Amino acid sequence: MIDTAKLIVPFDKRPAWVARFRQLNTLDSASGVSRTNINPSSSYKKAGIYLPRLTYIERPSREEGRLFQLAVEVSVPKLLFGNNFSEVTEGDLDDVAKKLSNVLRTTYNIWILPDILLTSAVSRIDYCKNIIFADHTPVSTLVGNMRTADISKTYDVQKTDFKNGGHIWHVHTNSLDVAMYDKVADLNQEKVSPKRSHERDGYSQMRLLDSVEFNRSVSVARFEVRLNSMAKIRTELKAVGFFGGITFSELYSIELAREILLRHWTQVITKIPKALLDTDTPEQLLLNITKSNPGIKAREALAIMGVRLLASGTDERYLRNMLEGLFSPSQYRRLKNKSREPPKPMQLKNLLRVTDVLTAMKPVRIEDYC
Numbered sequence: 001m002i003d004t005a006k007l008i009v010p011f012d013k014r015p016a017w018v019a020r021f022r023q024l025n026t027l028d029s030a031s032g033v034s035r036t037n038i039n040p041s042s043s044y045k046k047a048g049i050y051l052p053r054l055t056y057i058e059r060p061s062r063e064e065g066r067l068f069q070l071a072v073e074v075s076v077p078k079l080l081f082g083n084n085f086s087e088v089t090e091g092d093l094d095d096v097a098k099k100l101s102n103v104l105r106t107t108y109n110i111w112i113l114p115d116i117l118l119t120s121a122v123s124r125i126d127y128c129k130n131i132i133f134a135d136h137t138p139v140s141t142l143v144g145n146m147r148t149a150d151i152s153k154t155y156d157v158q159k160t161d162f163k164n165g166g167h168i169w170h171v172h173t174n175s176l177d178v179a180m181y182d183k184v185a186d187l188n189q190e191k192v193s194p195k196r197s198h199e200r201d202g203y204s205q206m207r208l209l210d211s212v213e214f215n216r217s218v219s220v221a222r223f224e225v226r227l228n229s230m231a232k233i234r235t236e237l238k239a240v241g242f243f244g245g246i247t248f249s250e251l252y253s254i255e256l257a258r259e260i261l262l263r264h265w266t267q268v269i270t271k272i273p274k275a276l277l278d279t280d281t282p283e284q285l286l287l288n289i290t291k292s293n294p295g296i297k298a299r300e301a302l303a304i305m306g307v308r309l310l311a312s313g314t315d316e317r318y319l320r321n322m323l324e325g326l327f328s329p330s331q332y333r334r335l336k337n338k339s340r341e342p343p344k345p346m347q348l349k350n351l352l353r354v355t356d357v358l359t360a361m362k363p364v365r366i367e368d369y370c
Helices: 018-022 042-045 076-081 090-108 114-118 139-147 183-192 208-214 228-241 254-269 282-292 298-312 316-326 331-338 347-360
Strands: 002-011 025-028 033-038 055-059 066-074 120-134 159-163 168-172 176-184 219-225
Touching: 002 076, 002 114, 018 033, 055 208, 066 076, 066 090, 066 114, 076 090, 090 316, 120 228, 120 254, 120 347, 139 168, 139 347, 168 183, 168 228, 183 219, 219 228, 219 254, 219 347, 254 347, 282 298
Parallel strands: none
Antiparallel strands: 002 066, 002 120, 025 033, 033 055, 055 066, 120 219, 159 168, 168 176, 176 219
C-alpha cells in the first residue's frame, strides 16, 4: 500500500511557531530560499518512538511575494503501528490524519487540522508491498533473479545497487527509486548503522527483530516504488490511467498502489531471461531441493545436490561403484533414492508469487507471523 508521503502544507503568512525553530534556519542566499529542518530528537529515537520529519520552507514567489510551507514527511504505517511490516488499508485514512495532526500538536505544538492534511499536496510518495514467504525462501534468490533483468532500455538508470550481500536490488534515477529487498536483513543493517540500511527511520521497529526472526521459516521481501517529485507523481498517475489530483487523500489508494507497483514489477519480470531460471546449477539445485523438502537438514540437502550433480555428468554404473567404494552400498542406495525425484522448479514460481501478491494487495499484519 502506501508507506512514506511528504505532504506540503501551505500558510498565508509565517506561522508564529516558526520562531521556536529559527536557530536551525539555513538560508540559500542565491535562491532566497530559507529552510528549517525539524527532526526527531535522539531521545525519541532511543525510546523507539516514531515521529515524522518536518521541514519549514520560505521561498520567493512572483505572484505572492513569498511562499510559506511546511513539508511533513511521514511513514504512514510507522505512525499508526510503530513499524511498516504491518500495512495500512484505505479504512485507516481518517485515523492516519487524526494521529498525524495529534502528533504535530503534542510533540511540536504545531496545530494543523486533519482535513488540511488530507487536502495537502504530496511532493513525494512511496508505494510498497511486503511479500511473505513462509517456506524458507531466501529473499536473496528473488534479488539474484532480478539482477539478471536487462532494464537498460526501461529505466534511465543512474545507479543500480546489489547491496549487503545480495539482500537489495535497487534502481535509482533522477525522480524514481525501485527496490526489492529483505526487510529483516535491512533492519539488521540498521542496527549496525542507519547509513547501511535502505530504509530510513528503522529505529522504531528494532524490537520486532527478535519476534520476526523467531519464526525462521518466514522471510519478508519488500517491493517498493518511490516517486520523488510532483512531476514524477503526475507522470505515473497518467501512465496508469489516473487523472485526479495529487492530494494526500487522493493518492492514499490501494488501487493506485496496485497499478503502480504492478507496472514496475512487470517491467522488471518481463526482462528476466526465463531460460536461466531453475537450471541445474549448484545454486538453483540447492534452492529447489530445500523448497521441495521443507525442514530438510543442511547436510542432507547438500548430499542430494552433490549426487544429482555427479549423476548429470557421470555414467551411473561408474558413479555407483565409486560411491560404494568410498562409503558403502547402503549409503549409496539411501542417497540415490533421495535424489531420484528431481526437485520441483521453484524460482519462476517465486517470481509469479510476487505478481499474485501485488495483484491481490491483501494487507499484512506482522502479528500473524510472530
